[in-house]
Structure formats: C-alpha cells, structure tokens
Amino acid sequence: xxxxxxxxxxxxxLLGEANHLVNKLSKEQLLWLGGYLSGIGLNGxxxxxxxxxxxxxxxxxxxDNQTSTANLKVLVGSHSGNGKLIARQLAEKAKSNxxxxxxxxxxxxxxxxxxxxxNVIFIVxxxxxxxxxxxxxxxxxxxxxxxxxxxxxxNYAVVAxxxxxxxFFCQTGVDFHNRLKAHGANALSEPLLLDVDxxxxxxxxxxxxxxxxxxxxxxxxxxxxxxxxxxxxxxxxVEAELIDKVLLNGRGSNKETYHIELDIEGTGLSYQxxxxxxxxxxxxxxxxxxxxxxxxxxGDEPVEHKGTTYTISELxxxxxxxxxxxxxxxxxxxxxxxxxxxxxLLDKRDELDSxxxxxxxxxxxxxxxxxxxxxxLADTLRTLPxxxxxxxxxxxxxxxxxxxxxxxxxxxxxxxxxxxxCSTFLIDQLEEGAKVAVQIKSNEGFRLPTxxxxxxxxxxxxxxxxxxxxxxxxxxxxxxxxxxLFFGDQHFETDFxxxxxxxxxxxxxxxxxxxxxxxxxxxxxxxxxxxxxAQADEVYEWLQNGATIYxxxxxxxxxxxxxxAFIEILQEQENISFEQAQERLLQxxxxxxxxxxxx
Numbered sequence: 288x289x290x291x292x293x294x295x296x297x298x299x300x301l302l303g304e305a306n307h308l309v310n311k312l313s314k315e316q317l318l319w320l321g322g323y324l325s326g327i328g329l330n331g332x333x334x335x336x337x338x339x340x341x342x343x344x345x346x347x348x349x350x351d352n353q354t355s356t357a358n359l360k361v362l363v364g365s366h367s368g369n370g371k372l373i374a375r376q377l378a379e380k381a382k383s384n385x386x387x388x389x390x391x392x393x394x395x396x397x398x399x400x401x402x403x404x405x406n407v408i409f410i411v412x413x414x415x416x417x418x419x420x421x422x423x424x425x426x427x428x429x430x431x432x433x434x435x436x437x438x439x440x441x442n443y444a445v446v447a448x449x450x451x452x453x454x455f456f457c458q459t460g461v462d463f464h465n466r467l468k469a470h471g472a473n474a475l476s477e478p479l480l481l482d483v484d485x486x487x488x489x490x491x492x493x494x495x496x497x498x499x500x501x502x503x504x505x506x507x508x509x510x511x512x513x514x515x516x517x518x519x520x521x522x523x524x525v526e527a528e529l530i531d532k533v534l535l536n537g538r539g540s541n542k543e544t545y546h547i548e549l550d551i552e553g554t555g556l557s558y559q560x561x562x563x564x565x566x567x568x569x570x571x572x573x574x575x576x577x578x579x580x581x582x583x584x585x586g587d588e589p590v591e592h593k594g595t596t597y598t599i600s601e602l603x604x605x606x607x608x609x610x611x612x613x614x615x616x617x618x619x620x621x622x623x624x625x626x627x628x629x630x631x632l633l634d635k636r637d638e639l640d641s642x643x644x645x646x647x648x649x650x651x652x653x654x655x656x657x658x659x660x661x662x663x664l665a666d667t668l669r670t671l672p673x674x675x676x677x678x679x680x681x682x683x684x685x686x687x688x689x690x691x692x693x694x695x696x697x698x699x700x701x702x703x704x705x706x707x708x709c710s711t712f713l714i715d716q717l718e719e720g721a722k723v724a725v726q727i728k729s730n731e732g733f734r735l736p737t738x739x740x741x742x743x744x745x746x747x748x749x750x751x752x753x754x755x756x757x758x759x760x761x762x763x764x765x766x767x768x769x770x771x772l773f774f775g776d777q778h779f780e781t782d783f784x785x786x787x788x789x790x791x792x793x794x795x796x797x798x799x800x801x802x803x804x805x806x807x808x809x810x811x812x813x814x815x816x817x818x819x820x821a822q823a824d825e826v827y828e829w830l831q832n833g834a835t836i837y838x839x840x841x842x843x844x845x846x847x848x849x850x851x852a853f854i855e856i857l858q859e860q861e862n863i864s865f866e867q868a869q870e871r872l873l874q875x876x877x878x879x880x881x882x883x884x885x886x
Contacts, residue, residue: 364423
C-alpha cells in the first residue's frame with residue numbers, strides 16, 4: 288500500500304533512487320531523514336491553526352501554497368497583542384476562503400520590498416502623541432521619505448488601532464494611509480479605525496477586510512470563524528476576590544495610592560512579570576442617576592445592546608462609557624443637539640480638546656441640550672472598556688494572587704467632583720470579599736531579560752508597580768544580574784511607595800543601587816531624569832555592559848523626559864549628533880534593551 292501511494296507521486300526512476308538511498312540508511316539515519324524532509328517540504332501542510340499561531344507570534348509569515356488564489360500579505364505593527372489577535376483572525380478566515388496569506392511583523396519587513404508587493408493589509412497601533420510602535424517605526428519613517436519608489440501596483444488597506452479618548456486617535460494608521468496614497472499606492476478603503484472596544488467587531492472584521500481584496504471563495508458556514516472570535520474574546524475573563532486593600536501614602540500626602548490584592552485561586556489565570564490586569568469596573572450610581580435626571584429618563588426604559596435587553600439604567604451603569612467622552616461619540620451626539628454651538632466646537636480642534644479634557648457625559652449634557660431617545664443614546668455611547676493596571680507581583684512570590692498599585696483619580700471640573708471609573712470602583716466600591724471581573728493582558732514588549740543581564744528600572748508614582756513584580760521574580764530565580772532602581776514622586780515622607788520592600792532588597796543586595804527624586808521636597812523640583820543625568824557615566828557604563836532599561840509611568844512627561852535624558856547621555860558619551868543619538872536609542876528599543884510601559 289505504501290508503495291502504491293508513493294508511486295502516485297514519484298516516477299519509477301525517482302522511486303528507485305529513493306529506495307536505493309533508504310536501503311543504505313540505518314534506523315537512526317532514517318529517523319533523521321524523516322525529520323529533515325518534514326522541515327523542508329511538508330510543513331506547509333501542518334494544521335493551519337497551529338501554523339498561524341506560531342507564525343504571527345514569530346513574525347515569519349503564514350503560507351498555504353496548496354489552496355492559494357491570491358497573494359496577500361499582512362504587516363503588523365503593535366506593542367500589545369491586539370494587532371496579532373486581528374492578524375490571527377484574518378489568517379483563519381483566509382484559510383477557510385482558500386486565500387494564500389503571509390503575516391509578518393513590520394520590524395522584520397524590508398520597506399523597499401513594498402515595490403514587490405501586490406496586496407497588503409497594514410495593522411498598526413498608535414502610541415503617545417501619535418507615534419508608531421517600535422516595530423513600525425522604520426516603515427513609518429520610510430513611507431514619510433522620498434525613497435519609496437514606484438508602488439503604484441500595491442493595493443492596500445489599513446487597520447488602525449487606537450483609543451479615541453486620546454487626541455491623536457489612530458494617527459499612525461492615518462499616517463500610513465496618507466503616505467501610501469501619496470506614493471501612488473491604491474487604497475481599497477479609508478482606514479478602518481478601531482477603538483478600545485474593537486473586540487466587539489472581531490466576528491465581522493475579517494470578512495470586511497478580506498472582501499476588499501476580492502477573489503474570496505464562499506465559505507459553507509461562518510459559524511466556525513465566529514466561534515474562534517468569541518472564544519478569543521471571552522477566554523481568560525474570570526472573577527477575582529478582593530482580599531486586601533492598603534493605603535500606601537502617608538498622612539498629609541496629596542495623593543491617594545492603594546496596594547490591592549486579588550485572589551485568583553481556581554481561576555486558571557497565570558501571568559508573567561510585565562503583564563497587566565484588565566479590570567472590568569462599573570459606573571458610579573450617583574453619576575448614572577444624575578444623567579437619567581438630566582435626560583428626563585425614568586431609568587426603566589428598555590434598550591437593546593449586543594442582542595440583550597437592559598433598562599437604560601442598567602446599560603449606563605454596567606455597559607457604557609460615561610466618565611470619558613471621545614470625539615467620535617461627541618460627533619454622534621451632535622445629531623441630537625439643535626444649537627449650532629456644538630458643531631462650531633467640533634470644527635475648532637484646540638477648543639474641542641480643552642472642552643473634552645477631563646469631561647464626562649454629564650458635562651456635555653450640562654452644556655448642550657440633547658433630544659435623544661434611550662435607544663439612540665445606547666447606540667451612540669462607547670462600550671465601557673476595561674482599565675489595564677500593571678501587575679505589581681510575581682507568581683513566584685505570591686502564588687494564586689495578583690497585586691495592583693492603584694492611584695485614585697479625583698478632580699474638580701465645572702464646579703463639581705469628577706472621578707476615574709475604575710480607580711474609584713476598586714478603592715471606594717469594592718470591599719474585602721467582593722468579586723470583580725478581570726483578565727490578564729499580556730505585555731510581550733515589557734519582559735525581563737536573562738538572569739545574567741543587568742537592569743535599570745525607572746518609574747514614578749504608580750509606575751513603580753511592575754518593578755515590584757520584576758524584583759520578586761529576580762529574587763525567586765536567584766538572578767545574578769544587577770538591579771538599579773530610579774523612583775520619583777512628590778514627597779519622601781509620604782510618597783515613597785513600597786519603601787520598606789526596597790530597603791529590604793537593598794540590604795539583601797538584590798537592589799544594587801536605589802536613586803530617588805522627590806520633586807517637592809526642595810524649592811527646585813527634581814525628577815528622575817535629573818537623577819539619571821547626574822549619574823550619566825555609570826548609567827552609560829551599565830548600558831555598555833549590556834543592561835536593559837525599563838521605563839514605566841506617564842507617557843507625556845516621564846517617558847518623554849527620560850528618553851530625552853538618554854539621548855543626551857548617548858550624545859555626550861559617544862560624541863555623536865542628536866540625530867545619531869536618537870537612532871542609537873531607537874536601535875536599543877528594537878533590540879529590546881529599552882522597554883516602555885507607559886500610559
């Protein structure tokens with residue numbers, strides 16, 4: 288039977304040569320040859336689900352030459368796993384439709400090769416002030432230059448990931464679209480802009496994107512694809528029990544920072560240092576009631592949301608974003624406002640940003656009269672997304688627990704108190720024994736190096752959280768690499784978060800160095816970037832010896848200022864230009880030796 292199968296593939300002469308070789312080989316050599324042949328010729332026939340999982344993760348591509356009807360490449364540029372999640376969904380859908388699909392990280396793609404591509408889907412996120420993620424930086428820069436060449440043969444679509452509560456929503460994706468179009472590439476659609484609730488669209492997104500390129504074979508059923516999407520979305524969402532909550536700041540502090548411990552025993556959750564925990568909060572009852580009063584709703588009006596009927600009160604409390612108003616939501620709300628003032632505001636970006644900064648839905652309703660029905664409001668508001676917190680513990684130390692460092696968000700605007708939805712939910716609403724829905728958000732771009740590698744940890748305020756996890760992990764692993772901590776906050780006496788733990792690690796020798804910057808303990812404010820520059824020689828020496836740099840905290844101030852400090856250190860220590868120092872830092876980021884977890 289075996290020979291009959293083989294002769295259907297090989298000619299008699301080739302079969303004779305194969306038999307001649309096989310008869311000369313030992314059992315061990317035959318086993319090796321089987322593995323060799325699998326590696327070079329048969330791996331295109333492996334299970335597709337396994338293939339695309341591996342290829343998207345490794346950034347090397349997915350190919351199925353047996354059923355290809357088109358040549359389609361997906362280039363992913365994303366800091367978290369969201370871009371890869373979408374790429375996996377596209378890969379699964381493409382397979383079911385007989386499309387050849389290749390997925391690659393933008394960091395592994397040679398920009399000049401765009402001239403050789405016919406069909407490309409760009410999946411890219413936006414960071415900071417409209418900046419590309421590290422793996423997309425080179426391609427983004429290349430497209431903004433004059434060396435692109437002729438790419439008029441290229442058909443493309445852009446899937447842009449972002450958060451509409453930020454000013455530069457999906458800016459990198461918009462940049463990619465505009466630059467590709469300017470160089471003559473053929474846009475198959477306007478950029479698809481995905482907000483933080485993009486998972487709601489995952490069932491239909493692959494069809495929408497792939498249909499742009501045509502040549503799709505009809506599937507007998509889409510239920511398999513929908514099931515994959517639904518499984519991915521729900522996988523990992525569990526209830527964790529609050530077991531401890533401790534105020535970290537001393538009496539008289541201007542801040543309110545809590546250490547929170549959650550029990551995850553029996554949930555199956557596991558995490559690595561550097562990961563975040565997504566917390567599904569609920570909105571404050573008082574704010575919900577104020578909105579209902581302003582809208583003249585009783586609260587009992589029925590509305591539909593994702594195929595389920597709720598009262599409008601339930602919807603506003605559990606399912607819709609009401610503490611943040613984004614520009615897309617405000618534009619939708621403008622359809623229900625008769626006064627022209629809102630439309631004028633939408634045309635003035637600076638005034639609009641100022642109006643939205645720190646505003647909630649009640650602020651909008653207080654300034655503009657809306658005539659909107661409950662269902663119309665339900666269809667307009669953004670789904671309440673989870674809030675992600677850097678995990679402040681290592682399972683090597685705490686087992687079936689997960690620890691967070693949470694700063695309360697409270698402020699005054701328009702002569703009334705405002706608060707963050709999740710921080711105050713955890714701090715004010717949850718009591719010991721209460722349960723909260725959570726899931727792990729993997730952060731592959733913020734990982735510890737080998738145990739032999741030195742690390743420099745830089746953070747301010749709640750940005751200290753992942754470093755507690757890092758040092759717990761390094762202690763458990765008996766890592767021999769040195770550890771240097773830079774930490775900043777307002778006052779030494781009241782705001783030195785986890786001070787006793789850092790001192791313990793310093794006494795043990797786990798922390799080789801600790802440098803702190805308390806900005807308001809002296810007349811002239813001192814921040815962590817000043818401490819870094821003050822020790823430029825030693826910082827550079829650690830860098831030269833292979834140290835990995837970590838930065839965690841506010842992206843607009845800390846991340847920007849620390850990056851500037853390192854550019855200046857590189858510029859001075861290596862006697863290079865500012866532009867060359869920027870390139871050196873970018874190279875460190877690409878090598879994973881300068882990692883950021885910023886918000």
